Amino acid sequence: MNQENQAVEGYSKKAASPYKWEMVVDLDRCTGCEACVLACHAENNIRISGEEEAAQGRAINWIRIERYWEGEYPDVKAKFLPVMCQHCDDAPCEPVCPVYASYHTPEGLNAQVYNRCIGVRYCGNNCPYVARQFNWFDPHWDEPLAEQLNPDVTVRSGGVMEKCTFCVQRIRTGKETAEKEGRRVKDGDITPACVQSCPTSALIFGDANDPESRVAHLKNNGRGFHLLESLGTHPSVTYLRRLSE
Amino acid sequence: MTNKPTGWEEIPQINRDLLAPLQTTTWRYFLWVGILGCFVAAGLGAWTYQIQTGIGQTNLHHPIFWGSYIGSFVYWIGVSHSGTFISGVLRLTNAEWRRPVTRMAELMTMVALIVTALFIFYHLGRVWLFYYLIPYPNQRGIWPNFRSPLMWDATAILTYATASTIYIYLPLIPDFALARNRIQGWRKTVYRWLAMGWHGSQAQWYTLETAIRIITPLIVMVMISVHSIVGFDFGMALVPGWHSTIFAPYFVVGAVHSGLGMVVIGLYVLRKVYHLHDYVRTEHFEKIGQLMVVTTLLLAWLYFSEQLTVWYGKIPEHIAVQDSLLYGSYAVPFWFMVNCIYVLPLITLVWPRFRRWPLGLMIIGLFINIGMYMERMLIIVPPLGHPRLSFQWVDYFPSFIELTILTGTLALALLLYSLAIKFVPVISIWEEKFGRTHGQHH
Amino acid sequence: MDNTTDMAEQHVILGLFDPKTSLSPVLDQLRSQGIPDALMEVLSPLPLETPLLNKPGGIPLHRITIMGGVVGIGVGIFFAAGTAWLYPLVTGGKPIVSIPVVGIISYETMMLVAIVVTFLAMAVKIGFKQQSGIRQDPRIDEGAVGLSIQVGDDTAKAESVSRLLQEAGASEVEIRTIADHV
Numbered sequence: 121m122n123q124e125n126q127a128v129e130g131y132s133k134k135a136a137s138p139y140k141w142e143m144v145v146d147l148d149r150c151t152g153c154e155a156c157v158l159a160c161h162a163e164n165n166i167r168i169s170g171e172e173e174a175a176q177g178r179a180i181n182w183i184r185i186e187r188y189w190e191g192e193y194p195d196v197k198a199k200f201l202p203v204m205c206q207h208c209d210d211a212p213c214e215p216v217c218p219v220y221a222s223y224h225t226p227e228g229l230n231a232q233v234y235n236r237c238i239g240v241r242y243c244g245n246n247c248p249y250v251a252r253q254f255n256w257f258d259p260h261w262d263e264p265l266a267e268q269l270n271p272d273v274t275v276r277s278g279g280v281m282e283k284c285t286f287c288v289q290r291i292r293t294g295k296e297t298a299e300k301e302g303r304r305v306k307d308g309d310i311t312p313a314c315v316q317s318c319p320t321s322a323l324i325f326g327d328a329n330d331p332e333s334r335v336a337h338l339k340n341n342g343r344g345f346h347l348l349e350s351l352g353t354h355p356s357v358t359y360l361r362r363l364s365e
Numbered sequence: 366m367t368n369k370p371t372g373w374e375e376i377p378q379i380n381r382d383l384l385a386p387l388q389t390t391t392w393r394y395f396l397w398v399g400i401l402g403c404f405v406a407a408g409l410g411a412w413t414y415q416i417q418t419g420i421g422q423t424n425l426h427h428p429i430f431w432g433s434y435i436g437s438f439v440y441w442i443g444v445s446h447s448g449t450f451i452s453g454v455l456r457l458t459n460a461e462w463r464r465p466v467t468r469m470a471e472l473m474t475m476v477a478l479i480v481t482a483l484f485i486f487y488h489l490g491r492v493w494l495f496y497y498l499i500p501y502p503n504q505r506g507i508w509p510n511f512r513s514p515l516m517w518d519a520t521a522i523l524t525y526a527t528a529s530t531i532y533i534y535l536p537l538i539p540d541f542a543l544a545r546n547r548i549q550g551w552r553k554t555v556y557r558w559l560a561m562g563w564h565g566s567q568a569q570w571y572t573l574e575t576a577i578r579i580i581t582p583l584i585v586m587v588m589i590s591v592h593s594i595v596g597f598d599f600g601m602a603l604v605p606g607w608h609s610t611i612f613a614p615y616f617v618v619g620a621v622h623s624g625l626g627m628v629v630i631g632l633y634v635l636r637k638v639y640h641l642h643d644y645v646r647t648e649h650f651e652k653i654g655q656l657m658v659v660t661t662l663l664l665a666w667l668y669f670s671e672q673l674t675v676w677y678g679k680i681p682e683h684i685a686v687q688d689s690l691l692y693g694s695y696a697v698p699f700w701f702m703v704n705c706i707y708v709l710p711l712i713t714l715v716w717p718r719f720r721r722w723p724l725g726l727m728i729i730g731l732f733i734n735i736g737m738y739m740e741r742m743l744i745i746v747p748p749l750g751h752p753r754l755s756f757q758w759v760d761y762f763p764s765f766i767e768l769t770i771l772t773g774t775l776a777l778a779l780l781l782y783s784l785a786i787k788f789v790p791v792i793s794i795w796e797e798k799f800g801r802t803h804g805q806h807h
Numbered sequence: 808m809d810n811t812t813d814m815a816e817q818h819v820i821l822g823l824f825d826p827k828t829s830l831s832p833v834l835d836q837l838r839s840q841g842i843p844d845a846l847m848e849v850l851s852p853l854p855l856e857t858p859l860l861n862k863p864g865g866i867p868l869h870r871i872t873i874m875g876g877v878v879g880i881g882v883g884i885f886f887a888a889g890t891a892w893l894y895p896l897v898t899g900g901k902p903i904v905s906i907p908v909v910g911i912i913s914y915e916t917m918m919l920v921a922i923v924v925t926f927l928a929m930a931v932k933i934g935f936k937q938q939s940g941i942r943q944d945p946r947i948d949e950g951a952v953g954l955s956i957q958v959g960d961d962t963a964k965a966e967s968v969s970r971l972l973q974e975a976g977a978s979e980v981e982i983r984t985i986a987d988h989v
Contacts, residue, residue: 177426177759186756203754212603214898218513219497224897236507238497239420239490241430242515245749246602250428250757254490256421278419279490348753351603354900373826376852376950500886508890512901517911520886524919531926538933539852546943561934564943565953568862569933570854575868576929580922583872587918594911799853802826 137227139295139305141286142328143315144338145202146360149322152185152200156314156323160204163287163313165273167259180253182284183314199362202323204314205230205251205284206347206355213243213252221281228356229291232283239279248348249355252283286325287312307333328356372802379798383790384547386639390787401780408773411766412487420490424764429749431488433763436742437771438484439595439616440623441477441778442522443737447624448474449529449588456581462652464800465644468793469635470628471533476781477627478526480774485519487770514598525591528584535577538563539795552788592617599744606675606686606748615667619737622660622706626733629653631782633727635791644792647721654720657729661710668707685751685758694760695747698739705736816984818958818965821944822972823951823979826851830859830954833975837968842956848941850953871928872921879920883913942983951978 160166160182169179183204190197207230214222214230221237224230244252258278261269269275272289276282287310294310307326315323326335338344339358346355415422425432448471455463486492498519500509509516542563545556563569596612629650636645675683690699709732713719720726750759763771824830830849837847844860887909895903947953954972958964969980 173421176424178421186754188756201754201756210900212899215510215512215901216514216602217898218509218515218519220507220510220896220898222898224899236497236505237491238494240488240515241490242513242598242602244427244430245604248603248753250752250754252427254427254430255419256426257419277491278421279492281490373950376948380948500890507894508886510896510898511887511891511912512898512905512908517908517915520912520915524915524922527919528922531922535926535929542943543852543948546945546948561930563933564941565850565852565947566848566941567851567855567858567860568848568864570851571858571864572868572929572932574854576925579869579872579925583918583922587915587922590911590914590918795853802853 137225138329140228140328140356141207141291141310142228142326142335142339142356142358143204143207143286143312144324144335144344144358144360146322146324146338147199147201148343148360148362148364149320150185150200150202151320151322152187152198153319154185155317155319156183156202157181157185159313159317160284162268163270163273164285165259165269165275166282167255167276168261168265173256178256180255180282182251182253182282201359202314203249203251203347204357205247205286206249206353206357207284207286209354209356210352212246212248212351212353216242216246218242227291229286229288230283231288232281232285234274234276234280234282237280239281241281243281248351248353252281255280255282287314304330307335372798375801376798379794379801380543380547382641382643383792383794383797384544386786386791387544387548387788394783394787398780398783401776401783404776405773405780408770408776411769411773415487415766415770416492422764422766424761424767426759426761428752428757429746429759429761431745431749432761433742433767433771434484434488436738436745437774438481438488439741439744440738441481441484442592442595443616443620443623443741444627444734445474445477445481445525445529445624446588446592446617446620447477447628448472448533449584450621450624451628453532453581453585453588456577457585460652461800462649464796465641465792466628466632466649466653467536467796468533468789469631469791470624471529472782472785472789472791473624473627473631474529475533476778476785478522478529479781480778481522482526483774483777487774514594514601517594518598521587521591521594525587528580528587532580532584534559535573535580536793536796537789538573539565540790540793543794544790589617592620604748605680605682605751605753607744609671609674611667611671615664615671618660618663618667619740622657622664623734623737625653625657625660626730626737629657629726629730630734633723633730635786636723639791641792644797647723650723650726651717651720654714654726657710657726657733658714661707661714665707665711682751682753685755686748689747689751690743693747695743699743702736702739702743705732706740816960816986818960818962819941819983819985820956820958820965820969820972821942821981821983822954822956822969822975822977823944823946824954824975824977826950826952828952828976830952830975833954833972834859836971836975837956840964840968840971842958842968846957848955850941850944850947850955852948852950855952865932866928868925868928868932872925875924876917876921878924879917880913882920883916884909886916887912946979 164182166180166182173179183202186201186203188199188201190199207228209228211224211230214224218240219236219238221233222230222243241254244254255276255278259275290312291310294305298305298309305327307330310325312325315325324334324338326333328336328339330336338360341360343360344358345361347357347359423432451470452463452467486495489495498509538560541556542560545553545560548556593613593616596616599607600609600612602608632645632649636642672687675687689695710729713725713729746761750761834847844862847860849855849859888904891903941955944953956968958968965982969982972980
């Protein structure tokens with residue numbers, strides 16, 4: 121009952137929880153190396169799609185590096201844009217789900233409840249960031265990859281929608297540790313797999329409610345913008361503009 | 366009462382003619398049913414395979430999460446509007462010529478709705494959990510989310526299916542009673558149950574006619590709401606090319622357009638097969654032809670308004686979708702569709718002489734339906750294939766499994782219709798009698 | 808028919824008329840013989856315009872429809888608003904109970920319940936509220952109008968009624984005797 125009340129308040133007052141998990145993507149630092157993509161796969165038990173499925177456009181990536189070319193040959197530049205679920209405050213994917221598989225947690229996360237999902241895929245259509253990925257078949261991992269599944273993360277069956285969770289399992293662990301020690305989560309306690317693996321520190325994660333956190337500083341440093349901001353989805357991911365062209 | 370108009374002497378003939386399809390069946394019918402059965406079996410096999418192996422047997426891939434199944438869903442629910450529109454609206458406006466057409470059209474509504482429901486199941490990623498959509502107190506402690514347009518849709522379709530079943534059943538009661546009195550064997554028992562003890566007393570006629578009079582306007586309102594809500598499924602989404610207010614009226618008119626086309630096909634075929642020339646006359650084709658001119662113009666007007674707004678507004682994401690239709694990867698189906706549903710019907714049907722040519726009308730009906738099927742696909746696929754982040758732009762064409770299921774379902778619709786006309790008189794017998802005895806005999 | 812004993816005999820007379828024959832005079836005569844409208848029934852293969860008999864109709868159908876509609880609105884409000892409140896989950900920053908949604912769902916359930924209830928009421932009126940002993944005559948299907956009269960176990964009365972029907976121009980008159988189970 122307590123939790124339900126919390127959820128109701130979550131609507132009226134967006135941040136019912138003391139935490140507000142946000143991410144900052146510094147485009148000036150991103151080299152497009154895709155280490156984050158790989159780390160995400162390993163951490164989150166994302167199925168291995170293989171060459172054939174990838175060619176069909178079915179490779180599942182919770183985070184992807186979009187590559188846009190600018191200029192005319194030979195004077196071209198590759199621009200990289202890491203895109204993951206933006207954990208929008210007003211997420212278009214949430215209300216369209218007929219079975220509440222997609223909903224908003226009081227901490228501002230956009231949650232996907234795998235075992236409620238029946239695969240109508242409306243959320244996928246309605247996500248302007250194409251962050252949502254669908255399991256077209258049951259998952260499989262080539263040996264020996266099947267030996268390295270993360271026990272903290274559900275393996276999703278075929279017919280289920282999935283997407284970036286901000287590594288919710290790590291957020292849980294971080295919060296539980298902090299709770300045990302009777303303190304707030306400190307900046308840097310929690311690092312999602314992509315953030316951990318980024319060699320240039322282009323990805324920064326933290327609690328935006330903590331004014332001292334790096335996320336809170338960076339998102340207000342004047343370079344910040346949101347992806348497709350005009351849609352009013354209020355994403356939790358802030359991108360930082362490139363410094364030089 | 367003394368000078369009752371004539372027409373009563375035709376009653377035995379009407380009984381004989383209209384019950385004949387129920388009583389005699391040729392080998393050709395069995396052959397036809399057998400062929401359809403094979404296609405249905407193939408479709409069923411394909412669906413089983415898809416359930417077993419995964420929804421990936423379709424060619425869907427992100428961001429095109431909806432494809433041929435939802436397109437077909439929209440198309441078939443459009444066809445289901447044929448019956449309600451023809452019989453509902455024409456009954457409301459007291460259009461006398463409706464009499465021989467209503468039953469055939471209402472049967473189409475029923476069949477189309479069954480088929481429509483199937484497409485929801487084909488589409489689900491985990492179809493075995495479909496009951497999560499049903500609102501009932503359950504151990505999961507959670508109800509469906511009625512804020513989702515899909516739940517509006519489910520509610521509307523439930524209402525529409527229930528109401529149409531009732532609506533087709535009401536005028537059938539006196540006909541079932543007639544069949545009960547005339548047909549022997551196991552069917553007699555079924556007819557006796559269905560006739561609910563009908564014996565044609567004045568009180569019964571009064572009750573029946575009152576019920577029809579009450580339900581007719583209601584079902585017309587339901588019909589309009591149903592396809593509006595199907596339009597809302599798209600209109601509520603943020604997808605460029607979907608997010609538009611015009612979808613509700615556009616879908617309703619489009620549904621009636623394809624529905625009328627389907628009715629013309631049905632009329633033509635049934636008239637030919639069961640020699641109903643005395644009942645379905647050129648005049649009926651002519652009237653439907655006139656209605657088709659109206660729906661063509663209405664639909665073209667709505668479509669033009671929509672596309673013009675996008676074109677003039679020049680919002681890049683929206684223009685990307687439009688460009689893909691006008692001269693991009695979907696240009697061929699798009700222009701074919703435009704010809705099928707707008708140009709061709711308009712240049713032919715405006716000629717009164719053409720409207721009096723049943724075969725010609727049937728062919729136009731066929732084109733309209735092919736065109737509308739493509740139109741439904743084109744509403745779904747190009748917008749999904751052109752999300753705002755252009756890195757994700759993709760194309761889509763249905764897979765073999767999808768096409769098999771689509772064909773199998775079309776065969777199922779034809780099969781159900783063929784079976785239905787062996788059980789239900791294709792023309793409402795008592796309404797036809799009523800029309801003849803009340804001086805409306807043209 | 809409350810005063811009849813358990814297994815009383817019941818004579819039912821069926822007269823068949825040409826649809827051109829007016830039934831009003833013969834009905835008046837029958838009424839003057841003391842046969843109430845409740846025991847008479849006019850049978851026809853298609854609806855006749857003028858009501859010939861005066862029978863209590865029960866609750867008018869449209870009133871049942873309206874009541875059904877009101878109940879349906881309640882059902883819709885329960886589903887769209889009630890279930891959302893039972894387990895409030897925030898989605899997309901939208902209100903837990905949103906009025907347009909309640910409107911849409913209530914509209915559909917209003918129509919659903921109204922139509923179903925109307926149908927059920929009609930079925931009760933057609934199927935259950937009928938006189939015993941009425942038999943479907945195939946000649947009525949072929950375009951005759953039938954007049955069916957119950958006269959109880961009074962054989963003399965049955966004969967006088969059947970004479971009266973013949974004089975009124977009935978092409979065929981039949982007396983059947985059935986066991987009344989009322």
